[in-house]
Amino acid sequence: MDVVKVINSINEQTKNGISEVYLVACGGSLVDMYPSKYFLESEAQKIVTGMYTANEFVHALPKRLNKDSLVIVCSHGGNTPESVEASKTAKEHGAHTIGLTHNKEAALLQYSNHAFLYEWGEDSDVKNNPMAIILSLCVEVLKVVEGYEHYEAFQNGMGKVNGIISEGKKQVGPRTKAFADKYGSEELFYILSSGASYGHAYGFAICSLMEMQWLNAASIHSGEYFHGPFEVTDKETPFILMMNEGRTRALDERALKFLNQYAGKVEVVDAKELGIGTIAEEVVEFFNPILFYSILCEYREALATVRNHPLETRRYMGKVAY
Structure with a gap:
């Protein structure tokens, strides 16, 4: 899956551009999202960012969630019940969902508008690991929605x-x-x-x-x-x-x-x-x-x-x- 194509496709389907990015996962997968939260909160002027452990996202859903929201959900095995439910909830509320997993048969994929099957293991290039992919997705969101002057330096x-x-x-x-x-x-x-x-x-x-x-x-x-x-x-x-x-x-x-x-x-x-x-x-x-x-x-x-x-x-x- 191509980061640039996915974010451009999602943004084109929104009414006013992607307005929020919600980063949702559990445990180590949630940890992988923190750099992206930090990046968007540091660099974005308009985009709202939220980072949630999946079960809290389900039980305390942000009221801002709407059809211009992007919800990125990560689960290594792809079957973490809380994460699957979070993606399902986001989709039911009309948000755009991106799922990341290492498992091509993951339940998470059923509720993902777009999916990234990432590499894992000692021999993988880190740019194909979840932390880097999620960060790249958020950098692309900023570039498309607001512009990002350090985009080339990031790449x-x-x-x-x-x-x-x-x-x-x-x-x-x-x-x-x-x-x-x-x-x-x-x-x-x-x-x-x-x-x-x-x-x-x-x-x-x-x-x-x-x-x-x-x-x-x-x-x-x-x-x-x-x-x-x-x-x-x-x-x-x-x-x-x-x-x-x-x-x-x-x-x-x-x-x-x-x-x-x-x-x-x-x-x-x-x-x-x-x-x-x-x-x-x-x-x-x-x-x-x-x-x-x-x-x-x-x-x-x-x-x-x-x-x-x-x-x-x-x-x-x-x-x-x-």
Whole structure:
């Protein structure tokens, strides 16, 4: 499916152009949508953006939802009941729906006006993964509806990011093993970041650590760290800080300065150090989370190996009624 054709087709079917974009999913798929929420809220002057966990979208449907609304729903397996119901609800209210899944037989596709079957796995190009596809869709919406002066810079960045990630993985290889050896027996982690990457701080906490490793974890926005959370900082509690390149880097640097003074266990993953700066400064901040996702996957794999806890192990998900 072609991003440009899909968005142009939807926009042509609206009365006044796409007026709202709702990003709807659960868990890791919802995390993949955060960069797009950040992008549209940052760059759009007229388009309204909403990001919802799917069950809340169904039970607390936004009253703005109308025939000029675009609802993007993502579900990896494509059969998450809440996400399927959200897409069905959106379609019943006349909104335009785009479904993203890895499963060509997904129930989600029944309620999607347009569908993207994305690539997944170690060998896939990240531009064909859901986070990048959803971001590309939202960039296209902005270009078509309002115009976007950095469109070409964004497209150039999308062409570069996979190579940056490949080199970044090589760079952090020894570091991830050292991290896992050092922190393999810890039971609690705090994850910090800002800007477009805050969603992945949340995602790494709830998916990689809580779901996949049964560890206690919480995300903290770098800007909010000094408004309560920093009181738990001590020499014994581990912090992981994802440092962005772009407008919100100052927030991450401020957090790092404090952590270096008062914390004893700090792991820094710096997008600048990993080479993200080869992407134009006008758009680089939107690519930080795409890089961080792939790099933090290396960290969680190393941690799972040291802890002898395979990432696929579950005790509740898909095993009991909920």
